[in-house]
Amino acid sequence: MALTQNEPALVLFSGGQDSATCLAWALARFSAVETIGFDYGQRHRVELDCRTRIIDRLKNEFPEWGGKLGEDHLIDLSVLGQVSETALTRDSAIAFAASGLPNTFVPGRNLLFFIFAAATGYRRGLRHLVGGMCETDYSGYPDCRDDTLKSLQATLSLGMDHRFVIHTPLMWRDKKVTWELARDLGGDALVELIRVESHSCYLGERGRLHPWGHGCGTCPACELRRKGWEAFAGA
Numbered sequence: 001m002a003l004t005q006n007e008p009a010l011v012l013f014s015g016g017q018d019s020a021t022c023l024a025w026a027l028a029r030f031s032a033v034e035t036i037g038f039d040y041g042q043r044h045r046v047e048l049d050c051r052t053r054i055i056d057r058l059k060n061e062f063p064e065w066g067g068k069l070g071e072d073h074l075i076d077l078s079v080l081g082q083v084s085e086t087a088l089t090r091d092s093a094i095a096f097a098a099s100g101l102p103n104t105f106v107p108g109r110n111l112l113f114f115i116f117a118a119a120t121g122y123r124r125g126l127r128h129l130v131g132g133m134c135e136t137d138y139s140g141y142p143d144c145r146d147d148t149l150k151s152l153q154a155t156l157s158l159g160m161d162h163r164f165v166i167h168t169p170l171m172w173r174d175k176k177v178t179w180e181l182a183r184d185l186g187g188d189a190l191v192e193l194i195r196v197e198s199h200s201c202y203l204g205e206r207g208r209l210h211p212w213g214h215g216c217g218t219c220p221a222c223e224l225r226r227k228g229w230e231a232f233a234g235a
Helices: 017-029 046-061 078-083 109-124 146-160 175-197 220-234
Strands: 005-012 030-039 069-076 128-130 165-167
Touching: 005 017, 005 109, 017 030, 017 046, 017 128, 017 175, 030 046, 030 109, 046 069, 046 175, 069 109, 109 128, 109 146, 146 165, 175 220
Parallel strands: 005 030, 005 128, 030 069, 128 165
Antiparallel strands: none
């Protein structure tokens, strides 16, 4: 895929399917790419180990991208886990809250992620920020919505007097199409890398390898991933 931006980018990279696909998307489009991840006391912090393996494999197995991969930043946001009472930061059952949102919603999480990504980008001279947020196949989180991120882009640009551009390539793609995008970007090799190495399960389960990847198989993240894979594999 042809380079479309002769500029560097910073990818919010959690180690999940969506962010891994977005990392490949950015590597296909920008001249250089840095990554940023966040340790916020998440219950599924095994994803932080997945980040390193994915980056290493991209460097070794995709040489046209490996040369573009730059510094990886890991930010300690443990304060987020301290102020949130959610199933992602506490050992509690996943259920729907009175608000109608699942109790996996961590208030302010994506907002803080982008604030710290923008601050890092400001220091590094990066204006393109890439995130895997989506409001097509998602759990209803308000900080994943397109309107939220468009507003945040304007706020960050004004507040830091630095023109940021937030890219969300998965915003209008469901999980089936997300797998298709990975195949278009890096062929079956990238699909297999993401299937085996990325992590989506809210419970942090990395035992059994299902056809769609590792996970408990029953949490909302696993269900979304499984349904998307089955639609992709059966197409």
